[in-house]
Amino acid sequence: MKIVLDVSGGDHAPQATVAGAVQAARELGVEVVLAGDEQMVRAELAKHNAAGLRLPIVHAPEVIDMTDHAGQAARRKKASPVAVGLRMVRDKEAEAFVSAGHSGATMAGAVLIVGRVPGIERPCLAAPFPSVGGNLIVADVGATTDCKPEYLVQFAHMTSLYAQRVMGIHNPRVALLANGEEATKGDKLVQETHALLQGSTLNFVGNAEPKDALAGDVVDVLITDGFVGNLFLKQAEAVAKFATVLAKRTLVPRLFWRVTLGLLPTALLVALGRSRGRVALAGLIGGPALLAAVAAPLAGLRTVLDYRAGGGAPLLGVNGVVIIAHGKSDAVAVANAIRRAKEAVEGGLVAAITDADQHVQISATLAA
Amino acid sequence: MKIVLDVSGGDHAPQATVAGAVQAARELGVEVVLAGDEQMVRAELAKHNAAGLRLPIVHAPEVIDMTDHAGQAARRKKASPVAVGLRMVRDKEAEAFVSAGHSGATMAGAVLIVGRVPGIERPCLAAPFPSVGGNLIVADVGATTDCKPEYLVQFAHMTSLYAQRVMGIHNPRVALLANGEEATKGDKLVQETHALLQGSTLNFVGNAEPKDALAGDVVDVLITDGFVGNLFLKQAEAVAKFATVLAKRTLVPRLFWRVTLGLLPTALLVALGRSRGRVALAGLIGGPALLAAVAAPLAGLRTVLDYRAGGGAPLLGVNGVVIIAHGKSDAVAVANAIRRAKEAVEGGLVAAITDADQHVQISATLAA
Numbered sequence: 001m002k003i004v005l006d007v008s009g010g011d012h013a014p015q016a017t018v019a020g021a022v023q024a025a026r027e028l029g030v031e032v033v034l035a036g037d038e039q040m041v042r043a044e045l046a047k048h049n050a051a052g053l054r055l056p057i058v059h060a061p062e063v064i065d066m067t068d069h070a071g072q073a074a075r076r077k078k079a080s081p082v083a084v085g086l087r088m089v090r091d092k093e094a095e096a097f098v099s100a101g102h103s104g105a106t107m108a109g110a111v112l113i114v115g116r117v118p119g120i121e122r123p124c125l126a127a128p129f130p131s132v133g134g135n136l137i138v139a140d141v142g143a144t145t146d147c148k149p150e151y152l153v154q155f156a157h158m159t160s161l162y163a164q165r166v167m168g169i170h171n172p173r174v175a176l177l178a179n180g181e182e183a184t185k186g187d188k189l190v191q192e193t194h195a196l197l198q199g200s201t202l203n204f205v206g207n208a209e210p211k212d213a214l215a216g217d218v219v220d221v222l223i224t225d226g227f228v229g230n231l232f233l234k235q236a237e238a239v240a241k242f243a244t245v246l247a248k249r250t251l252v253p254r255l256f257w258r259v260t261l262g263l264l265p266t267a268l269l270v271a272l273g274r275s276r277g278r279v280a281l282a283g284l285i286g287g288p289a290l291l292a293a294v295a296a297p298l299a300g301l302r303t304v305l306d307y308r309a310g311g312g313a314p315l316l317g318v319n320g321v322v323i324i325a326h327g328k329s330d331a332v333a334v335a336n337a338i339r340r341a342k343e344a345v346e347g348g349l350v351a352a353i354t355d356a357d358q359h360v361q362i363s364a365t366l367a368a
Numbered sequence: 369m370k371i372v373l374d375v376s377g378g379d380h381a382p383q384a385t386v387a388g389a390v391q392a393a394r395e396l397g398v399e400v401v402l403a404g405d406e407q408m409v410r411a412e413l414a415k416h417n418a419a420g421l422r423l424p425i426v427h428a429p430e431v432i433d434m435t436d437h438a439g440q441a442a443r444r445k446k447a448s449p450v451a452v453g454l455r456m457v458r459d460k461e462a463e464a465f466v467s468a469g470h471s472g473a474t475m476a477g478a479v480l481i482v483g484r485v486p487g488i489e490r491p492c493l494a495a496p497f498p499s500v501g502g503n504l505i506v507a508d509v510g511a512t513t514d515c516k517p518e519y520l521v522q523f524a525h526m527t528s529l530y531a532q533r534v535m536g537i538h539n540p541r542v543a544l545l546a547n548g549e550e551a552t553k554g555d556k557l558v559q560e561t562h563a564l565l566q567g568s569t570l571n572f573v574g575n576a577e578p579k580d581a582l583a584g585d586v587v588d589v590l591i592t593d594g595f596v597g598n599l600f601l602k603q604a605e606a607v608a609k610f611a612t613v614l615a616k617r618t619l620v621p622r623l624f625w626r627v628t629l630g631l632l633p634t635a636l637l638v639a640l641g642r643s644r645g646r647v648a649l650a651g652l653i654g655g656p657a658l659l660a661a662v663a664a665p666l667a668g669l670r671t672v673l674d675y676r677a678g679g680g681a682p683l684l685g686v687n688g689v690v691i692i693a694h695g696k697s698d699a700v701a702v703a704n705a706i707r708r709a710k711e712a713v714e715g716g717l718v719a720a721i722t723d724a725d726q727h728v729q730i731s732a733t734l735a736a
Binding site for chain 1: 613
């Protein structure tokens with residue numbers, strides 16, 4: 001299997017991308033095509049022991065910046081890794097493309113170069129999101145901002161197939177993101193989509209509020225439009241960050257009490273045994289330990305909410321496997337994204353979406 | 369000043385509502401009209417020392433349940449506190465109405481009975497939301513689900529007036545909730561509203577992502593439609609709840625290390641002084657103290673995110689002061705909502721929104 005990686009894409013490129021590619025080639029046994037400026041890639045690759053690994057380089061010297069226009073970048077920069085990689089997928093020279101770079105450019109480029117699956121109106125980006133019960137898949141998180149009910153129904157079908165074929169979820173439970181469980185909740189788009197999904201062959205469980213979706217035991221696939229889905233991710237990140245700031249702030253006024261409580265055992269010992277030197281020692285060690293204990297759960301929250309661990313988000317509805325990794329991806333995250341691409345290829349995801357039966361099924365739902 | 373309170377509304381009614389009314393009458397010197405079943409209100413009021421306070425009762429025996437249809441409840445249950453209280457506001461027998469009950473019924477009833485301010489197309493609910501820098505006001509959080517750009521522009525004008533007149537914010541900074549700062553971000557509604565707001569007389573600072581809005585130092589008033597705004601609140605609550613669950617879960621595998629770290633000072637003392645009985649004592653006291661220290665910041669997060677403390681959300685655009693308090697309001701929250709109603713009346717909020725100049729200003733923006 002041949003997977004093209006955008007070596008120039010992402011905040012930590014090319015170090016993280018090349019390191020992730022080396023790791024993926026070693027652990028997964030796949031061929032990772034390194035698309036980027038040849039000299040730069042060669043220099044970076046030389047830092048690794050890549051003997052025996054299949055890591056060919058494809059020269060793609062143009063770089064897409066975050067300031068480039070999403071819709072035009074891949075079209076104008078034909079020698080960029082995004083344009084080169086997507087052409088290889090289109091021409092069946094590679095099975096998948098992975099990028100941690102400008103996600104808008106990759107999404108627009110994928111539609112332009114690889115093209116949509118026949119019958120699919122719009123693509124959707126399906127992102128893994130942590131929940132109490134495990135992982136939730138949210139789509140769309142930003143590929144298609146303004147949606148019609150028919151688009152959302154297709155997102156539901158495609159994401160349900162992804163959940164089955166790639167995530168190994170049997171008969172995934174599909175829900176619509178809304179501000180209440182009742183079918184009368186949500187805006188017009190949600191209400192009309194609700195009616196269509198009820199008449200579909202999907203395992204539609206109705207509307208889900210954020211708290212139900214995050215509980216993780218009632219929903220596997222959460223469907224929404226690209227604007228609301230993108231805000232759903234961003235609000236979660238914002239609240240997690242807010243929580244960290246708040247925790248630091250509440251720590252200050254309560255520090256006295258924390259330290260007092262933390263030193264209580266020591267103080268008691270002292271009262272019983274009278275030993276001043278040892279108290280100072282205990283305070284020196286106990287204080288930092290306490291603070292570390294308080295900060296740990298909040299750091300954990302931000303880690304869990306960071307979707308790097310999920311291995312990137314597939315762009316569903318285009319005629320090839322395209323995985324969008326987080327811009328902040330480190331080497332492990334890049335390797336995970338390549339792994340996800342491999343799983344999508346092995347799971348026959350694009351064929352399943354393209355499959356005539358599925359297509360008829362989707363179309364029948366739309367006609368209903 | 370006379371403020372009508374829905375005694376039957378809210379999860380903790382009538383205990384919390386009557387106690388909140390007594391507190392408000394005492395602290396604010398206002399007359400709080402208790403609308404509810406007379407016998408029930410009288411029995412509840414007898415538990416308090418309300419001598420000298422102005423707390424008249426208006427008999428309103430019908431109860432609106434959470435299962436009642438929002439649009440029809442106030443119309444059908446003419447003897448409910450919502451219908452009775454809103455009629456008093458309409459007939460200028462009272463200056464404001466406060467309810468912690470069925471918010472949909474209160475909002476629909478307010479439009480039906482009190483009516484909209486001339487020129488205002490749709491009402492919006494403006495909720496206080498915590499931010500790092502203080503308080504943010506978010507509107508709409510659920511009054512008008514499907515919006516046109518013109519509605520959002522009116523929400524922005526009304527909420528800006530509320531921020532000035534009631535919250536005392538000078539020249540409030542108004543932003544549009546979006547998934548990016550650029551004017552090209554957001555869905556069509558956001559993009560079209562952005563253009564209208566740029567041509568307005570408001571202090572429009574552009575789009576704000578959730579992380580910018582929650583930072584609190586760039587935005588005072590955050591404008592969005594009622595569907596997205598309601599999800600914005602609900603996603604924040606869901607993530608806060610998720611954080612608490614996650615913290616409890618991460619505590620378990622790390623408990624060994626926490627306890628080890630927490631007991632380190634004691635262990636050192638023991639190593640130096642050899643005293644086994646005292647170690648057991650220290651462990652008994654130190655363990656729970658450590659756990660309490662870890663749980664505290666997360667409990668704080670949920671408290672801050674709970675918008676009870678903000679004193680309820682005004683329904684802007686109706687021809688009177690109507691305050692919606694949280695369904696979970698306790699006595700303090702009810703008293704805060706009554707205080708907010710008093711401030712809105714004193715600030716001349718409805719007159720300001722109705723004011724010809726403001727109206728012209730809003731209309732001019734719409735025509736632009």
